Structures are given as structure tokens and as C-alpha cells.
Amino acid sequence: MVTNRVAGDEKSETASTRPFIYYGQPDPFGMGQIREAWAGRELLLSFFQRDLLIRYRQVFVGVVWVLVQPLLGTLIFLMLFHFLGADQGTNEAPRSRWRDASVILIGMLFWQLVNNSLRDATGSLVNYRHVITKIYFPRMLLPLSSLLCALFDLLVGLILLVPVVWFSSTGFSNTGVEWWRVLFALPALAWLVVFCFGAILWLSSLNAQYRDVGYALPFVLQIGMFLSPVVYGYERVLKALSPTWQILYSANPVASCIGIARWAILGAPLPPLLGILFAGFLTVVLVLSGLVWFQRSNQWMADRI
């Protein structure tokens, strides 16, 4: 009975009612792909679901793995800094450990988003080339699915952040969490997601033609982690660098995003405003050029991948 109704629906919108469309309409700014990707959102969900399912197939502790990575990372750096005598804050009180932990954890979680999305998205097209050469679908969905997975990891990881920040704030009324400010962490996160989106547009399509990208990426990511305030606070940056260098340092969108998030959640100092603007400009350039490039590469992708 259900199937009969479906057949009826199908007939009411047969091909004759649909418009005649030529492939490859002019799309110089790559905006058509966004419409196309939106139309394919169900497929994106399927890819995302597939990535999650595969990740936890035949895995014993399952989703706990998402928590282990930032947790262990935070602990290791915390211990490292403790033994090296290079604590984040200057306060000797035992509570400052919690504050150090939350500084590192925020950095870790944000960095994990960048690291995982770039790492997985770069290979996403190449790993799926047997499908890309056999059927057409909005190819942007593949790197986007990797980005969604990384975002999922971050959202799960936030479970860790709540107790850590709670402990770090109760002892220090002057650095306590202010709820109105925490809301600013969301635009910082959204910005970081947009930045990752621009980066994966470039990386995934470049990797489709030049496999070097995949080889160079782990190295670049490693350097990027130390060039961004992941395991150290912005205070150190402000202390160590001259104002000009501070701006250049903050032009790195990852640095600015993490800086803003820490300011929002912990009340840490903000990155210089000029640096933030510069980083925002770079992000816009990255995303727009990424869209144009992805659109171009889409045309030869099945031939050269």
C-alpha cells in the first residue's frame, strides 16, 4: 500500500515537468557548488554516518577514544610543563593546575578540530576515487563529511571541558567564568570551522592531483601546532613578542580563534585586534579562493585523480 502511494507520487512529478538543464553552467565564483552541496545534504549525512560507523566498528571502548586523545595530550603537556617548571600561570596555589589544564584543554580541543579535519579531508577524495570515477555527486561532500566528523569529536570533547573549567574557576573569583562572555566562544568556533572548510577545499582537491600534499601535511600540521597557542597561553605570546610580531602571530586564524575562545571561557587576554582582523581577512580569502579552485578542479577530477 505504501509502495503504491510512492508510485503515484512519482507519476505526479514525471520528467516532463522538470526543466531541461545543461551541465556545467557558468559558475566562476563556485557558488553553485554550495547550492549543490545543500541539495545533497542527505548524502552528506550518509557519509558522516558512514565515517562514524566505520570508526567505531570493531572498537571495544567506542566513543571513549574521542576523549582519550585530548585528555592524554593535556595530561602529558601538563606534566611536561610541571617538571620543566614552566607553568602557565604565576600563581603557586594548587588551583592553578586546573587553570593550566583548562588552557591546554581548550587549545587541544580546538587544535584537534583543525588537525583531524585537515588530516581526514585531505585524503577523502583520493580514498574515494573508485566512486568519483563511477558516479557523479557533489564531491565537496566528502571533505565536508571529514569536517563534520572532526566537529563531532570536538563537541564530545566539550564534556571534558565543563568539569575542568568548573574546578579552575571556583578558586579565583577574579578569573571566574562569566556567562555572557562564554557565548563568544561560539563565534570563535564557527570561525575556526569556516577556516577549516577553506583549507580542506584546497587540500583535498590539490591532493587529488598531487599526492605530495598528503605527505607534506603531517609535517605542516606538527609545525602548525607549535605556531599556534595550543599548549601555551596567549600571555606567553604577548610577553615574548614585540607588538608587530604579535599581530603577525595572530594573523594565523587558528591562533586568533583559540585566543578568543580562551578569553571567552577563561578570561585570558585577547589577541591584538589588528591581528584578529588580519586573520579574518585571510580566512575570507582562503574560503573564496578555495571555492573557486574546487570548482575548477571538479572539472578534471575524475580524469586525473
Added chain:
Amino acid sequence: MMEAIHADRISKRFRLGTLGEHQRLTEALSKSVRRWISRSGSTTSETKEFWALKEVNFRIAQGEVVGIIGHNGAGKSTLLKILSRIVTPTSGRVGVRGRVGSLLEVGTGFHPELTGRENIFLNGAILGMKRSEIRQRFDQIVAFAEVEKFLDTPVKRYSSGMTVRLGFSVAAHMEPDVLIIDEVLSVGDQAFQNRCMGKASELGSQGRTILVVSHNLAAISNICTRAMLLDHGTISIDGTPQQAIERYLQGMRADTGIAQWDSTSAPGSNEIQLRSVAVRNTGTERATNSVAIDQPIRIEITYDVLQDQIVNAVQIHLKDENGVFILSSGNAPSMSLSADPTFGTPIRRGTYTTTCELPANFLNDSRYVVSVLLGPELGKPSVACESVLAFSVTDTGAMRKEFLGSWYGPVIRPRLGWETHKIENEDDERHKQR
């Protein structure tokens, strides 16, 4: 009549050499620097160009079932890939009306770790179905594929037959306005192929536009309302299936009895490449497309083994002009008169020739089409070359001493044992009755 597909002067150029290789970034940079330094168009001569399609032009009306035939390398697959938007043409454009479903491979995007149920949703989504559509047709898909019991088993534990059935079943239920089908129907067993063909003609009768590439001429003439013959990237005939098939076979008739490839165009994998297939009468050196009926026929398959330790099995399929499958044989001990020692044993790199000998006085005087399959096992070919070669068996008179007409009808014409015995003497019987 409403137009469903319009191919507007599409051409596709491939650059030989760089095609398929993954260019390194440094090479691309150094090349562009060199180009910039020389500032002349001299680099264009560096790579050889190859036009897979040249100015292909046609319109297909809604509801037509169009078959595309042609030799290997005629551009059929490229055409389908352009029509299904996978590949962008070098020039020209393609327009379609409505939803396009392309089925160039069965089970595209199946993930071995996922269960049958999960793969139905994933594969359906890749094919362009909405979740709600898949949910509504889920039971039909499962029933058609006959995998009810294994729905929650990972696909990696499926047999290859089950995987193919599931893949086709999902695709068969996508109900697009335009359906593009490649050689997919040549996988699976005969019963499955028949079912696929049935499904295809059912979709055609529902008023959907279908484009199908196949070497199965019988299927083309059965389900198609129109057929196109592609020859070296151009359409050489566009008409009824009978016209196209006739011309296709005529083209083969001009063959010299040998099909050869050079190393760049040879069909094959990274392990094995087919170099030539030849037909000759036993005892003669020259390949011929016309063999004598009273002589044994030798089909010689020459191939390069590109890696050491390859296990290879050679198989031929013989079909007649109407696509009727006459025989399938391989170099396995169970199928040959004397065991072939290379069967099932790893062989070293090099060029090999495997010969199959058909007995004399076996085939009728008609035309036959040879397909060659190479692969690690019989039935699991890694290289399948459909209809590589045609030859005709001519009656030299050795078998028609008594009868001068044509032996129309039968496919084979072996000399069989015939004897007549006298059981009782008629005279004796008459004597008894008296």
C-alpha cells in the same frame, strides 16, 4: 516529443603519458617554469593527444531505450561518463531533463565494514535517492536481492554474488528519469543477467529514458528501440538496433582475423595486458577471419605478464551473430584435452601465448564472435575483453557433398556417428508368416 538528452557536439581529449599518472607537484612547477622561460607553445608537442570522442551529436527523446555498441576503445565508456557528468567534455555540452541515475558499476561505494542495511542506505544516497525513498522501497530492495537473512552482517562477509545482487537491487529501485547503464549487466550469472535485462526493459516500458552500453547484441536488439554505433570516437550509425548491429558486424568482417594492441592501448590490469588475439586454421601461419569448416580452428591469445608470481587462467567465450552464447571454455584441466601446466601455477614476467583449438567439423558455416577473459581464476576475470574478434567459418564443400543449400539454423554442425543396422531380414519374416 519531449527531449530527454542532448549531446551537443561533445569532444573529449586525453593526454597520453600524463593520464593516470599522478603528477608530482615539483614536476608541474618545473614544467610551468620551463614553459614560462621558453614562452612558446613548444610544450604542446611533448604529450601525445588522443581524442576519445570527436564532435558527438545526438538528441534522445523521453522514453527511448538507446543501445550503444562499438569496439573496445571506441569511446563508449567515455561517452557514458560525460553523459552522467562524471567527466567534463573538452568541448561541447550535455543537457538532460530530470533526475539522472548512472549505473556504471554495481554497488558503487559499498563499504565492506558496513552491514547490508547500512550499505543500502549509503549506496542509495550515493545514487541520488532520498532517505525517505530508500525507506519506502527498502523491503522491495531486500526481497529482490534475496539477502533478508544477512541484513545485519557486514558486506565483507557476503559472497561476491550476494554483493552484486544487492548492488543491482538498490540501483534497480532508484527510478530515475534517465538511466545510464554500462557493462554492469555482464557480471553475475546468466539468471541474474536475465533478471537485470528484465528490469531494464521494465523501466523502459514505464516511459523512462535508458541508455545502455553492452556487448550483448541479443539484449540490445531485444530491449532497445534505437541503437548507435561508436567507431573511433564518432557515431558511425544511429538508427534501429538491427541497422547498428549489422554495421557493427560488417566492420568486424573486414577484420584480418587478428586483434592487436600496442602497450599504451592494451586492455588489461597492472598485472596482465592482452596483446593480441588471433584466429587461424591449424597448419597455416597467417591469421584469417575466414576459417575452413573441415580444419581445426586455433584461437591464439597473446598477453604480457607484467609482474612475477601471477596466477593466470585464460578463458574464451564464443557467441554467434545473434548473441547466442555457444560455449565457454578455459585452460583448466577439467575443460581441456591435455592439461595446461601453467594453469593455477604462478608464472614469471614475460609474454605468453595460450592457444585453444576448436575441433574441425564442429561449427556451422556462420559468423562467430570471440571474447577473451584473463584472470587469477576462471569465472573471476580481471581482464574481460568482450567481442574482441569475429571470424566466419566457411564451408569448403567438405561437408556438403550431398546437399547444396545453406545449413540455416543450427549453430554447430559436428560430424556425429551415424550407423544403420539391419535387425531382421524382411524376406525371412515373410517366410514365417506364410
